[in-house]
Amino acid sequence: MTSDKVYDLLVIGGGVNGAGIARDAAGRGLSVLLCEKDDLAQGTSSRSGKLVHGGLRYLEYYEFRLVREALIEREVLLNSAPHIIWPMRFVLPHNAEDRPAWLVRLGLFLYDHLGGRKRLPGTRSLNLRTAPEGAAIKPEFSKAFEYSDCWVDDARLVVLNALDASARGAEVLTRTACTTLRRGNGLWEAELTSLLTAKKRQVQARVVVNTAGPWVNDVIGRVAGLNSARNVRLVKGSHIIVPKFWEGQQAYLVQNPDKRVIFINPYEKDMALIGTTDIPYEGRPEDVAADQSEIAYLLKSVNRYFKQQLSERDVLHSFSGVRPLYDDNAENPSAVTRDYIFELDDAGGQPPLLSVFGGKITTFRKLAEHALDRLKPFFPAMGPAWTAKGFLPGGDMPNADFELFLGKMRARYPWLPARLLKHYARLYGTRLERLLSGCERMEDLGFCFGPDFYEREASFLMETEWAETAADILERRTKHGLHMTADEREVFEAWCAERRIAA
Structure with missing residues (x-):
């Protein structure tokens, strides 16, 4: 059946661009549904060099606009999320x-x-x-x-954008693929399929934003049945x-x-x-x-x-x-532009499909602003741009001073080992107080799965950050997997499986 609710935006793809657009749009008062066929940041957005940078080498290819934008964004992002x-x-x-x-x-x-x-x-x-x-x-x-x-912790950057989008009213669905897209009655009619349960859901949206990354042309062609003049x-x-x-x-x-x-x-x-x-x-x-x-x-x-x-x-x-x-037809892969391009398909007054080609982690926030600029004609009552001054979840520290914040947390949680406290502060920022709510001693953190990795944190990630599998936690929400033995991982995987069955 078709959902009674009509969303303003259906965002396809839960990488950094999709999560960034969902966050910005939700903060401007639009109703947003984000669907991702895998886990958040499971594709390109968790496999970067972990840098927020201007791109020094792009100067050799005369990408001055991109470098300038990235350098400005570098300081904007540093202020918005000093923990990651x-x-x-x-x-x-x-x-x-x-x-x-x-x-x-x-x-x-x-x-x-x-x-x-x-x-x-x-x-x-x-x-x-x-x-x-x-x-x-x-x-x-x-x-x-x-x-x-x-x-930058790239995967956490994506998750924090999705968290902020959700806090502002967006609906976030992971492991949910958009399997068909069709225009009808002045709206997009989409079929969403859960890859966990195979259940299907019909939704309607005024605009679809395609941020599927490597699969962007697949969404245009196979899912929506359209043609594109651009290629990824x-x-x-x-x-x-x-x-x-x-x-x-x-x-x-x-x-x-x-x-x-x-x-x-x-x-x-x-x-x-x-x-x-x-x-x-x-x-x-x-x-x-x-x-x-x-x-x-x-x-x-x-x-x-x-x-x-x-x-x-x-x-x-x-x-x-x-x-x-x-x-852009450059012969050398290193010379292919890292800039982003939008393609807006709204021919004949049809419901718009905005597809995003390219981009880099550093410029995701500005890309989101520019995407919503392109959609303003369809949402004249949409609120103004706001993310340049906003904090990502956990980043609301006075003067964006992580060390000052860490010092205050040491005084508040003297029973926590310094290394573990810094781990919590780095990943969760001011949200660590929610993570540690009710904890007064090490025993309250539960079973220890590996170095600095306790049951309390794993449960917190499953309850608040859409983590469902061991890999979601060990490889993307945290990097605990790099420090665990094969036996420790096996124990944690069994714990995750039992928890999913119980749920």
Whole structure:
């Protein structure tokens, strides 16, 4: 049966763009239904390099508008979610074989000034023979540049947007696919199918927003039965995780002879995240995985610069994602634009379908604003843009000062070990008070599944953040899975299965 309620927006796709649009629209007074065929952020949005950055290398492709927008957004996001986004310094060893020093300096000068930088420190030059940041670098590299960008927990960024959308009235359905879309009676009529129960639900919406990422053309063609003049270009990016092999909290950015750059970032306290590759991808997005040639490429890039030489034996984990870039016909995958494009299909006064091609995590909030700008003619009473000054859930800390907040939480929860408290503060921000409501001692946290991982947190994620499976919690809501043994994971998976049966 068709639902009695008519939604203003049906958003298809629960990645960062879909969650961002749902949040912005709900905050402007629109009724919103977001459906995601898997878990939130299960696709591209949890498989990034975990950076909120302007995109230094995009300057070489003259993407000045995109870089400027991303640099402005970098500080907006830093203010909105200081628990999951924080500053990081990047050391770029200079290699004259790849780029002349003057070109690197020019790029960094533009990077410092294009976006009206306020909070982050600017670029400086380093003598790697005397600076502590050079201790891990081979002696033939004597000069480096250090600049600022930001780290982000990408999957949590998506979940927090969905949480805020829900708090503002949006309905969020995970593991629910939009299986058919048809226009009728001046509305979109959609069939939604639960992938858990196979139950079908009929809904109506005034506008459909297609943020399906790698599946954007599939929604247009197979689901809606329409044609598109635009195409998404799938580019595969892979990362590896190894034990951290240098001292200090700085990250590194190294250049390759093929003009690509590789990020080497501190990760999860004692690990390093290395990536990414840029390879055309033709397979199913669901099947993407890092292959041996990519792993070898990343290791070779690191070994070119660092004293400690890595081998495949050092690789603890790998993951790969498919970037759904707008196909601008560039021959080099690295040169394909990271900008976003909208396609609005409302021919002949038909109910609109707005499809999103491309984009990057850093610009998701601005993309959402621009998407709703395109939809203003259909919702003249829609409220104004608001997210530039808004906080994401847990981010409402005075002066966006995480360390000050952490100090207050230490005083409030003196019984919590410092490392565990910081884990809760980083993932949940001010929401940790809800997580710990009623807890006064360690025993109140319940069974311990692994390092810093207690039953209380797992239950909280299932009750408040749409987590249903062990992977939802271990890989996306948290990164506990990186620190657990196979036996510990097996125990937790059994706990999740029992809880689902009980529910």
